[in-house]
Amino acid sequence: MTLTLQDAKKHAEQLDRQDGLARYRNQFYIPENEQGPLVYFCGNSLGLQPKKTNEAMQLEMDKWQNDAVKGHFTGDFPWMTYHEFLQETGAELVGAKPSEVVYMNSLTANLHFLMVSFYRPEGQKRKILIEDHAFPSDHYAAASQVDWHGLDVDGDLLLLKPRKGEDTLRTDDILSTIDEHADQLALILLPGVQYYTGQVLDMKAITEKSQQHGITVGFDLAHATGNLEMALHDWGVDFAAWCSYKYLNSGPGAVAGAFVHEKHHDKDLPRLQGWWGHEKNTRFDMDNEFKPAPGADAWQLSNPPILSLAAVRASLEVFKEAGGMRPLAAKSKQLTGFLRQMLEDCCGDKVQILTPKDAQGCQLSLVIKADKPGKAVYQALTDAGIVVDWRAPDVIRVAPTPLYNSFHDAYRFVETLVAEL
CATH class of the missing domain: 3.90.1150.10 (Aspartate Aminotransferase, domain 1)
Known part of the structure; x- marks a missing residue:
């Protein structure tokens, strides 16, 4: 009709x-103007503020005021383990296990930290496959990782392009490109949703094709998390990262999320190490011998900004209720x-x-x-x-x-x- x-x-x-x-x-x-509520269709850039956010942040402000340093261990949400209160719902939103998800840093920082572990160029397998029209920050991150390893950005950054006269990528073309360059690819880094066109990529098919060739695959889920149903664990995705200020409504510059599949948790992977990535039971032994925390927590570096995590927690509660x-x-x-x-x-x-x-x-x-x-x-x-x-x-x-x-x-x-x- x-x-x-x-x-x-x-x-x-x-x-x-x-x-x-x-x-x-x-x-x-x-938001409103003189005529009343605005039509807000910009959640793909910055989500609106949940009314729960003020209460969640004020709770931590009051704790800081009244308990000071003891706030790390007091109240319903001790700061020492605060990130753990986000893991269950945060994992459900991306189809993961709680141990595979951690909220830390910002999106591009997380991509860099994860690529330290998962971009391991060796011999002719040294290229990173990204899209030609990737979000600039993703392009910068991938290019700088190639450069960091002393490789040639022009030669070792492989760019996916739509067919002439078309605006979006065809899944068959992505898969055939992987087949064609399998012997040269060390990493595939693609978005779940293309920021410019809104195209949803077939993450399951891309991951399956990557696994056929033993190629590590990661996704930028900035425009996918809080927007799409996903199954990162079942698909076997190696790693992913996302911001939380778009569809997750956690405020400008809010703490980002990261996913590391459990198949990598017990591997001796290279990673940048920090105190908060040390397993929590012996963190205060102060012996300078790094013992990685179980799961994705091991990729943490520093204690997180609690006020920002409080905003993420408030938003995730709305998702859970819905x-x-x-x-x-x-x-x-x-x-x-x-x-x-x-x-x-x-x-x-x-x-x-x-x-x-x-x-x-x-x-x-x-x-x-x-x-x-x-x-x-x-x-x-x-x-x-x-x-x-x-x-x-x-x-x-x-x-x-x-x-x-x-x-x-x-x-x-x-x-x-x-x-x-």
């Missing part, structure tokens, strides 16, 4: 009435599908959707094909209270998230967009 704007509005109202997750919108602070990623992914598929249908039916050929139809994530990447420049359309949307983002050279990224966005939000976006085209 082709939707008109009038039909779409009625359908949005009906879908919102039927939405079993609608109540979670009230657990977030929605039932985890399965119901959220189901709503996301319906919400983003509704948005896509409205765009196709109401905007015609004035808007090109780069994101593949089979993508299961929140994000749709749009290119404006009307006479009005895309940047001008983006600015008009912003002025009308629609919060999306612009990525050069010509993409408007739109990300309706299931925890705090409504179907009426999607309708308002399309209604405003149609008026500006």
